[in-house]
Amino acid sequence: MLIDEYDPLKGTMLQILDKDGKVKHGLEPEIGEDRLVQAYRTMVFTRLADDKAVRLQRQGRLGAYPPSKGQEASQIGPALALDKEDWMVWAFRELGALLLKGVPLWRLYLYWMGNEEGSHFEPDIRVTPSAVPVGSQVVHASGIAYAAKYKAERSVVLCYFGDGATSEGDFHEGLNFAGVFKLPVVFVCQNNQYAISVPRKQQTAAATLAQKAVAYGIPGLQVDGNDVLALYAATQEAVERARKGEGPTLIESYTYRMGDHTTSDDATRYRVEKELAYWTERDPLSRFRAYLEGKGLWDGKQESSWQEEASRQVEEAVKQAESFQAPSLQEVFAHTYATMPEDLRQQLEALDKELNGSKEG
Amino acid sequence: MVVMNMVQAINATLRQEMERDKSIVLLGEDVGLDGGVFRLTEGLMDKFGKERVIDTPLAESGIVGAAIGMALNGLRPIAEIQFMGFIYPAYQQIVSHAARMRNRTRGGLSVPLVIRTPYGAGVKALEHHSESTEAIFCHIPGLKVVTPATPLEAKGLLTSAIRDPDPVLFLEPTRSYRLLKEEVPEGEYLVPLSQARKVREGSDVTIIGWGAMMPLIQKTVDELVRQGMDPEVLDMRTLAPMDYASIITSVKRTGRAVIVQEAPKNCGLGSEIAARIGEQALLSLQAPVERVTAPDITVPLPKGENYYYINPARIERAVKRAMSF
Numbered sequence: 055m056l057i058d059e060y061d062p063l064k065g066t067m068l069q070i071l072d073k074d075g076k077v078k079h080g081l082e083p084e085i086g087e088d089r090l091v092q093a094y095r096t097m098v099f100t101r102l103a104d105d106k107a108v109r110l111q112r113q114g115r116l117g118a119y120p121p122s123k124g125q126e127a128s129q130i131g132p133a134l135a136l137d138k139e140d141w142m143v144w145a146f147r148e149l150g151a152l153l154l155k156g157v158p159l160w161r162l163y164l165y166w167m168g169n170e171e172g173s174h175f176e177p178d179i180r181v182t183p184s185a186v187p188v189g190s191q192v193v194h195a196s197g198i199a200y201a202a203k204y205k206a207e208r209s210v211v212l213c214y215f216g217d218g219a220t221s222e223g224d225f226h227e228g229l230n231f232a233g234v235f236k237l238p239v240v241f242v243c244q245n246n247q248y249a250i251s252v253p254r255k256q257q258t259a260a261a262t263l264a265q266k267a268v269a270y271g272i273p274g275l276q277v278d279g280n281d282v283l284a285l286y287a288a289t290q291e292a293v294e295r296a297r298k299g300e301g302p303t304l305i306e307s308y309t310y311r312m313g314d315h316t317t318s319d320d321a322t323r324y325r326v327e328k329e330l331a332y333w334t335e336r337d338p339l340s341r342f343r344a345y346l347e348g349k350g351l352w353d354g355k356q357e358s359s360w361q362e363e364a365s366r367q368v369e370e371a372v373k374q375a376e377s378f379q380a381p382s383l384q385e386v387f388a389h390t391y392a393t394m395p396e397d398l399r400q401q402l403e404a405l406d407k408e409l410n411g412s413k414e415g
Numbered sequence: 416m417v418v419m420n421m422v423q424a425i426n427a428t429l430r431q432e433m434e435r436d437k438s439i440v441l442l443g444e445d446v447g448l449d450g451g452v453f454r455l456t457e458g459l460m461d462k463f464g465k466e467r468v469i470d471t472p473l474a475e476s477g478i479v480g481a482a483i484g485m486a487l488n489g490l491r492p493i494a495e496i497q498f499m500g501f502i503y504p505a506y507q508q509i510v511s512h513a514a515r516m517r518n519r520t521r522g523g524l525s526v527p528l529v530i531r532t533p534y535g536a537g538v539k540a541l542e543h544h545s546e547s548t549e550a551i552f553c554h555i556p557g558l559k560v561v562t563p564a565t566p567l568e569a570k571g572l573l574t575s576a577i578r579d580p581d582p583v584l585f586l587e588p589t590r591s592y593r594l595l596k597e598e599v600p601e602g603e604y605l606v607p608l609s610q611a612r613k614v615r616e617g618s619d620v621t622i623i624g625w626g627a628m629m630p631l632i633q634k635t636v637d638e639l640v641r642q643g644m645d646p647e648v649l650d651m652r653t654l655a656p657m658d659y660a661s662i663i664t665s666v667k668r669t670g671r672a673v674i675v676q677e678a679p680k681n682c683g684l685g686s687e688i689a690a691r692i693g694e695q696a697l698l699s700l701q702a703p704v705e706r707v708t709a710p711d712i713t714v715p716l717p718k719g720e721n722y723y724y725i726n727p728a729r730i731e732r733a734v735k736r737a738m739s740f
Contacts, residue, residue, distance in 0.1 A: 141488070143484075170518065170519055170520070170521045171521050173519055173520045173521070173523065174520050174521040174522070174523040175520070175523055177523065182487065182524070183516075183519055183520050183523075183524070185512070187507060187511050190480070190507060190508065190511060190512065192480075193476060193477050193479075193480025193481050193483070193484065193508065194480055194481075194483050194484035194487065194512070195484060196477075196480075196481050196484060197480065197481035197482060197483055197484020197485040197486075197487070197488070197492075198484040198485070198487055198488040199484070200481060200484065200485055200490075201484065201485045201487075201488035201489055201490045202488060204440065204466060204467075204485075204490065205488075205489065205490075223476060223504065224476055224477070224480060224507075224508075226474075227472070227474040227476050227477030227480065228477065228480065228481075230472050230474065230477065231471065231472060231474070231477050231481050234471075234472055235469075385521075388522075389517050389518040389520075389521055389522045390517070390518055390556050390557050391517070391557065391559075391581050391656070392517070392525065392579075392580040392581055395609055395656035396609070396656075396658075396660065397656055397657070397659055397660075398656060
């Protein structure tokens with residue numbers, strides 16, 4: 055078991071693909087070739103969709119947006135280990151994971167464009183809405199997992215959060231709850247080295263974030279967050295443990311946010327240029343592509359045709375999101391409660407009259 | 416019918432609802448083996464097992480947050496926060512997630528959750544055990560806030576809260592837990608949410624209260640009636656969304672309103688009620704709206720509590736001030 059071999063207190067990090075895409079002997083996980091190609095395609099698609107979102111924001115067509123660039127493996131690697139029935143609980147920088155889970159891109163664009171309908175997912179997709187208050191979703195994951203266990207379902211919960219979230223109380227309460235009740239959750243900390251401007255070292259004096267698992271009596275493992283195979287392999291083990299009733303696991307995905315925190319942020323205020331150069335060499339896409347090409351699963355021709363097709367799909371999603379009708383006044387009131395209280399109905403009528411009925415004087 | 420106090424009525428309701436619906440689970444600190452510090456959940460772990468009556472780690476945000484997750488995945492959790500004074504770590508979970516999940520997913524997901532917690536002063540308790548901070552919850556769209564005044568009311572309102580599709584904060588007046596006994600039906604009993612209870616019909620003045628204020632109002636009313644007055648009494652019982660219509664109808668008829676609120680004055684529910692009366696019944700008023708509230712100070716420890724806690728004499732004086740116009 056990788057989980058036993060990589061002790062978070064000893065600072066060993068699991069890596070299967072090195073930065074040039076060479077696979078480490080004996081560590082290559084068992085995974086179907088179709089699935090590998092699907093993972094890569096999703097990574098490319100994510101990068102294009104992400105880049106498009108940033109450009110849309112610059113053009114005033116989308117609101118503040120948290121870019122995913124550089125974290126595609128960190129998002130997609132863990133999600134590769136999920137089945138359809140499994141839950142995904144996320145924060146706000148998990149575009150690739152959501153796309154792999156089957157959330158349509160146009161809905162996510164719609165959300166970032168400022169429409170709640172963008173968080174209205176199909177019920178069987180089992181994805182929560184984004185959780186912007188940092189770390190607050192971690193406790194939900196434990197509750198969802200408790201319900202899954204209570205109902206004797208096979209499903210597990212994959213819960214994402216960032217390095218900053220590990221300083222929040224809800225991180226502690228969520229992991230502790232999951233540990234006590236041995237719940238089927240895999241916690242994935244996307245350690246992208248910064249919580250907006252505050253570096254990882256200022257979040258905690260702990261040597262790794264993975265070692266925080268020790269205090270909860272659960273396994274923890276630090277993984278190269280730009281190595282999609284390592285993330286898949288670690289999560290796969292954690293998912294199996296969870297399904298067998300052996301409880302939760304904490305995976306620290308050691309990665310890097312190549313863009314700004316959000317489009318409202320300017321990372322040059324707190325990061326040095328050479329850091330970005332270091333991580334550019336470790337780009338999760340080029341590394342995985344080299345691996346796939348080495349295995350004969352991908353080539354330049356496939357790359358250019360997928361880039362073209364993916365770009366077309368991205369444009370299609372933009373079109374769909376932009377053509378989605380803005381909510382009516384009734385809609386913004388309608389889902390406050392299951393049934394609208396009488397007083398709220400009167401407020402709606404009064405506001406409607408005020409905004410639309412000025413003709414009456 | 417069985418004669419019960421509020422603790423017994425709540426316990427019986429939880430038992431009855433859990434028998435009816437297997438998706439109901441209880442969670443909180445000391446709710447299992449210990450049966451809750453006020454014994455509200457006594458015997459339930461024995462009956463339903465520790466998977467359904469869950470002794471959680473001591474973590475309020477975790478309790479409410481996990482309950483939200485349970486609700487998202489098909490359960491109907493009832494979380495207990497041991498005292499209202501300890502609920503604040505869970506405030507973010509209540510405000511930022513439970514209350515808005517339905518709206519932020521445009522009806523895709525919802526949180527059918529009940530959070531029960533004892534609240535209120537007048538019991539000579541430790542610090543942080545006497546809060547009455549309902550107003551900071553009533554301000555939150557998407558959340559319902561309910562408080563029963565009697566054992567029968569507790570059964571009816573809690574049953575409705577448990578079956579409600581939206582999150583409900585169920586405030587149990589600590590002082591009333593064992594104050595009074597009354598007949599409670601053994602079978603199913605529901606009281607609709609967001610409907611005030613007219614405790615007494617009258618014509619001189621409308622006295623408006625809720626929770627632990629109702630027994631004090633009753634005492635005052637008994638005295639006022641002896642003196643020949645005819646007050647009307649409303650128990651608001653659902654504090655959000657509140658049944659303002661009943662208040663307006665009553666005040667339009669009586670022309671006078673006295674609001675009795677255990678909590679401090681500033682920005683309390685009484686402020687909102689007074690404003691609504693001003694908006695909708697001003698021309699029927701024969702006297703300024705009176706408010707009997709706690710002062711804007713921290714709840715004193717037991718030695719100073721008598722200065723703070725409302726007594727029938729204060730309510731009586733307020734009614735007489737209103738009647739003097």
